[in-house]
Amino acid sequence: MAAADRTRREYRTSMIRRLTIALTAVTVIVWLFTIGLGLAIMQDEYSEIFDNGLRQAAERLLPIVVDDLKLKATTTTPQETTERQPSNDEYLTFQARDRKGMVLLHSRGAGAKPFDVPLVNGFTDTPSQRIYTTSTDDNSIFVQVADSLKHRREALFEGGIALFLPLIILVPASIFAIFLATRRFLEPINQLRAEIAQKDGGNLASVADKSLPIELKPIARSVNILLRRLRAAFEAEREFTANSAHELRTPIAAALAQTQRLRAEVPAEFKERTRRIERSLSNLARLAEKLLQMSRAEAGLGIVDKEIDLLPVLGLIVQDFERSSLGSGRMDFIVEDGVDLQRATSQDAFAIVVRNVLENALIHSPPKSKIDVRVQKDGCICILNDANVIEPQVLAGLTTRFMRGPTKAAGSGLGLAIAKRLVEEMKGRLILASPARGKTAGFEARIEL
Structure with missing residues (x-):
């Protein structure tokens, strides 16, 4: 359990994870910005295209409506155009009005109620429609063609969906591709990290730097210089400890031998005292031996x-x-x-x-x-x-x-x-x-x- 927690903590701080998240986030942000910019451009282009179609429809309808109204000049009620196959979802509707605003002719979807826009040539917007008005030279007849804003919004929405859908595939694909790429490119760093992690008081071999990228070679070179210095320091300490052990043992052993000879030669009343000196020197020899062993242990x-x-x-x-x-x-x-x-x-x-x-x-x-x-x-x-x-x-x-x-x-x-x-x-x-x-x-x- 502790190993799993440690692995999760290491992954949270991993460069690969951070790079994957950062690059994926940048990709998504750039893509979303591109979608927003694309939608803005699409809105302008769609508006231009729809307005063009609206104006052309109105200008083509005007002479047809005028001719039709002349044939029906005796009629006093607004006339509705007939269609072979009535459509429930008309993109364009129109009305023909006189200079007083009365509706003379209208399409099926327009209704007999006049559009709530003034009789002025050009484009006019209502909450639900965009209307283009054109008239005869004497302004006796006005033709108004209306385009539903709902259709424009639907077209823009469908275009946005078409741009957004690839993002659903792009995000996991980017994560996978970025993860593989960063893992491959950062593999030399992992190798260098693993080699450095193996170094301790007994393993001071130089780090191999031949296969490392040029950016990592200075690090490996600095580590190798440090390892050489550590090896030299450890060797010097071990040599000093070994020499010290020899130099300490010799005088203590000589003093102990002299004390033992002295105990054999001194009168009986001094033998106990010389025995204590001998015991103290023996304890000193053991203590010196242990201290030197401890020093060697601490020297690696x-x-x-x-x-x-x-x-x-x-x-x-x-x-x-x-x-x-x-x-x-x-x-x-x-x-x-x-x-x-x-x-x-x-x-x-x-x-x-x-x-x-x-x-x-x-x-x-x-x-x-x-x-x-x-x-x-x-x-x-x-x-x-x-x-x-x-x-x-x-x-x-x-x-x-x-x-x-x-x-x-x-x-x-x-x-x-x-x-x-x-x-x-x-x-x-x-x-x-x-x-x-x-x-x-x-x-x-x-x-x-």
């Missing part, structure tokens, strides 16, 4: 570009602990069938993680108790040891620096913090559980890579 030691098999490294570390006085005879190492521990992880970082977790298990468990190290099929490394149940709030703080649980064993409180930091750099998880899964007591550390 965890991830490398190539995958390596971590199973031999794990076996070597377990064997090393089995040969030590602390872990002799206590290690149970089990590897399930079909295990694959190929990971893009630094061997040194993985060794530091396993050593710290195993050392924590050996130190904080009863003497001579067994330590189970199991590598599961999914690649998860489970390390279990005997221990009392730890309270949840204490358990949650064990991966904090210098935080120790309820124990009297020696330690600096940095081992699990270092392990967690390196595992997170390796894109994995360090899960602590107390009691161990399926048990009522014990302590379990799961390394998931």
